[in-house]
Amino acid sequence: MIGYPFSIVFIGKFYKNRSLKKDYNHKPTVTVMVVAHNEEKVIYEKLNNIKELNYPKENIEFLIASDNSTDRTNEIVEQFIREHEDLNIRLYRVNQRKGKTNAQNEAHKLVTTEYLVMTDANSIMHKNSVKELMAAFTSEDIAYVSGRLSIVNKDTSDVSGAEGSYWDSDLAIREIEGRIQTITAGNGALYACRTEDYHDFDPVLCHDSAMPPLYALQGKRAIANHDAIAYEKAGEVIEDEFGRKVRMNRIILKYILPDLRILNIFKYKWFSYFYFGHRTCRYLLWVSHLLLLLTSLLLIYESWFYLMMFVGQVLFYLLALLKAVTKSENKLLTLIYYYSVTILAQWFGVIKIVSGRAKPFWEKAESTR
Numbered sequence: 001m002i003g004y005p006f007s008i009v010f011i012g013k014f015y016k017n018r019s020l021k022k023d024y025n026h027k028p029t030v031t032v033m034v035v036a037h038n039e040e041k042v043i044y045e046k047l048n049n050i051k052e053l054n055y056p057k058e059n060i061e062f063l064i065a066s067d068n069s070t071d072r073t074n075e076i077v078e079q080f081i082r083e084h085e086d087l088n089i090r091l092y093r094v095n096q097r098k099g100k101t102n103a104q105n106e107a108h109k110l111v112t113t114e115y116l117v118m119t120d121a122n123s124i125m126h127k128n129s130v131k132e133l134m135a136a137f138t139s140e141d142i143a144y145v146s147g148r149l150s151i152v153n154k155d156t157s158d159v160s161g162a163e164g165s166y167w168d169s170d171l172a173i174r175e176i177e178g179r180i181q182t183i184t185a186g187n188g189a190l191y192a193c194r195t196e197d198y199h200d201f202d203p204v205l206c207h208d209s210a211m212p213p214l215y216a217l218q219g220k221r222a223i224a225n226h227d228a229i230a231y232e233k234a235g236e237v238i239e240d241e242f243g244r245k246v247r248m249n250r251i252i253l254k255y256i257l258p259d260l261r262i263l264n265i266f267k268y269k270w271f272s273y274f275y276f277g278h279r280t281c282r283y284l285l286w287v288s289h290l291l292l293l294l295t296s297l298l299l300i301y302e303s304w305f306y307l308m309m310f311v312g313q314v315l316f317y318l319l320a321l322l323k324a325v326t327k328s329e330n331k332l333l334t335l336i337y338y339y340s341v342t343i344l345a346q347w348f349g350v351i352k353i354v355s356g357r358a359k360p361f362w363e364k365a366e367s368t369r
Contacts, residue, residue: 001285001339004277005173011270012176020179020225022135029059029113030130031195035103037067039121040076046121047080051087054127055134061088065107068097099359100188102203108195116195118207123149123189123230132228133192143197143220144211146174146183147190147228154234158329159241162338163234171226173278178223181270182216184278185209190230204358206248209255209279216271217261238324242341249349250358256283286346289313316340 032050036043043064050062064077077091092107104118115137117130126132129147136145148171154164177183188208197220201210212222235241257263257280265272281288293313299306320340323333352358 001282004281005169007277008173008176008274012180015176015180018179020136020223021138022132022225023138024131024135026134026137027056027059027131028115028134028137029061030055030115030117030134030192031061031063031111031113032117032119032130033063033065033104033107033111034119034121035065035067035100035107036069036073036077036121037097037100037103038069038071038073040072042122043073043076044080045124047077047089049124050119051084052127053125053130055130057087059113060130061090061113063090063092063107063110065092065094065103067094067100067103098203101201101205101207104207105200105203108198108200111195111198114195115192116198117190117192118188119190119230120188120232123232125190126229126231129190129228129230130192132225133190136223136225136228137192137194141220142223143215143218144186144191144193144222145228146186146212146222146224147192147230148224148226149187149189150229150231151234152231157237158334159238159338160234162334163241165335166338167234171224174224175226177270177274177278178221182221182274183212183224184216184271184275185212186222186224189232190228205251205254209251213255213258213262213275216268216275217259238341242345245342245345246348246352249346250352252283252286252346252349253353256280283346285343286350289343 032053034046034050036046039046047064053060066074066077074091074093077089081087081089081091090110092110094103094106108116115134117133119125133145133147136142149167151160151164151167153160155161174183174185186208188206191207191211193211197215199211199214201207215222235244262268262272262275293310296306296310296313300310316336317340319333320337322328323330323337328334349358
């Protein structure tokens with residue numbers, strides 16, 4: 001969380017001459033896929049949003065994959081299609097709810113365009129987002145382009161503010177990774193791939209963490225174009241944000257090191273270091289913090305250093321507890337609290353995996369709608 005960001009900024013200084021290349025004349029056929037499950041609150045706004053995208057109408061199609069929606073989502077989409085016959089919009093109904101990735105796997109089989117852009121129902125795309133994504137596919141080895149997620153409610157609560165700060169720092173890291181070689185993860189709000197490069201993933205996995213490593217191991221690149229923007233609300237209450245992080249960690253054990261080939265630094269070069277530093281070490285925080293606390297406790301009589309380390313950790317967690325109890329708006333307490341909640345969410349994710357309760361679908365966080 002500290003060493004890797006500093007190292008990547010340092011390494012990036014040696015690659016200042018590299019910049020993201022774009023070709024705005026590259027306007028291939030594109031399908032924009034939106035996966036939705038019971039999104040009646042936001043789906044109409046999303047449909048109006050994608051309708052206004054700045055991209056040649058003859059080259060763009062829209063596919064709404066409804067993941068066994070039981071509310072008015074399908075009805076709203078069908079009504080919108082009838083009212084906009086000039087647009088190429090289709091509704092695909094997934095009969096059995098198995099989660100976002102399964103819905104994408106099923107709906108992908110209907111796609112005939114050259115490229116596939118995927119976005120969430122509650123993400124509002126900038127009008128130039130598709131144009132920006134396509135402009136970044138400037139070579140055959142680029143298989144994946146991730147956009148930038150912009151949190152619109154940073155100032156609403158300390159929880160959404162902390163999440164916004166996290167994303168800002170992580171986006172800076174991804175920009176450097178992509179500029180040097182390849183990013184290690186994308187984000188579900190907005191990303192694109194060639195249709196022929198799409199892979200049917202296990203439904204419990206998510207494209208955010210599965211696609212970039214897959215392409216890297218194939219000798220291809222996943223990059224970030226942060227001029228392709230999607231706007232989204234972060235969770236405004238800790239229960240929503242904690243639940244989201246637990247869901248994200250439903251595959252944490254698998255992605256500590258999904259493939260031993262990643263360690264072959266001679267073949268995969270910087271990607272090996274990027275993945276180990278940005279993903280492996282981060283996915284091990286849950287056990288790292290426990291080991292640090294226990295070993296410090298066992299060594300407190302050996303040296304004042306270990307005593308101070310143990311006391312410092314206990315104080316850190318007590319400050320997080322103080323924030324939880326007092327609801328203080330102190331920025332330092334909020335940062336400590338948010339980080340501690342992130343570690344706790346990893347533990348819950350691991351427990352769910354070990355107990356067999358990890359599932360490919362979840363209930364949405366209402367404060368993000």
